[in-house]
Amino acid sequence: MEFKDYYKVLGVEPDASDAEIKAAYRKLARKYHPDRSKEPNAEEQFKAINEANEALKDPEKRRAYDQVRAGGYRPGEQFRPPPGWGQQGQGFDFGDMGGAGGGDFSDFFESLFGRGRGGGGAQQARRGRDIQAQIDTDIQTAFSGGKTRVALNGASGGDRVLEVRIPAGIQPGQVIRLAGQGHPGAGGGPSGDLLLEIGIKDDPRFRLAGHNVHSTLAIAPWEASEGATIAVPTLGGSVDLRIPAGSQGGRKLRLKGRGMPGGAHPGDQIVTLEVRVPEAVNIEQKAALKAYREAFADFNPRA
Incomplete structure (x- = not known):
């Protein structure tokens, strides 16, 4: 050999x-x-x-x-x-x-x-092998918890569909163990377990970083300059966020406790401001921009 x-x-x-x-x-x-x-x-x-x-x-x-x-x-x-x-x-x-x-x-x-068998040709009771698999869930289900279905086939233990409960606040890489759902045991031994490693799909609105959730909020120049209160989407529903006057693009504001659940210490939602400038398309809008520019003639954004 x-x-x-x-x-x-x-x-x-x-x-x-x-x-x-x-x-x-x-x-x-x-x-x-x-x-x-x-x-x-x-x-x-x-x-x-x-x-x-x-x-x-x-x-x-x-x-x-x-x-x-x-x-x-x-x-x-x-x-x-x-x-x-x-x-x-x-x-x-x-x-x-x-x-x-x-x-x-x-x-x-x-x-x-060796092979782990007893003497006399009798097969020793042996626990079945575990099955390892990965499942992906969306960030909303990871936040609030829910159920998803997992299809197992072929080398993963036969054709079957299992309904799996996703705990609220689960993190990528965590493993859900389903006892007795692995390969059958031998010699009367118990079946192994099914070990499901969790992945979280990309989301266009939210990005997960540990228990914190990051998002971007687009605001108008006057909202950044004057301040405003804006409804912001979170995984737990819409929340009013106060934009301080004089805010700049890239500023980060914190919504405390609006991230992923985490026992006594849930995460926060970090909102990054993105200032978007409108395009002047008619005479009135162009005149308004000219007046705005003249009113702030001493302002130099690169100073």
């Missing part, structure tokens, strides 16, 4: 932290997930990164693998377990394979860690 360098498979250094290994795995899993990837070798790559993650995410497995790797093997070289390896008492729990791929490991992996 061939030796596998699991660190190279995940694209990390041998001294990578657990967090770096997890981040590398999640990035590659999204790239090569058979349900979404357009890569021609997606399924093969997905199995390889899942196997590498299974070997490195657990401290005991990683220590055992590092012990073997220290022998100087290179990827593709023929490998045989060290003498007495199977009698050294290595015992690894395969009850939860984790990830969306799981199972179906190479001979190299199984020669190091």
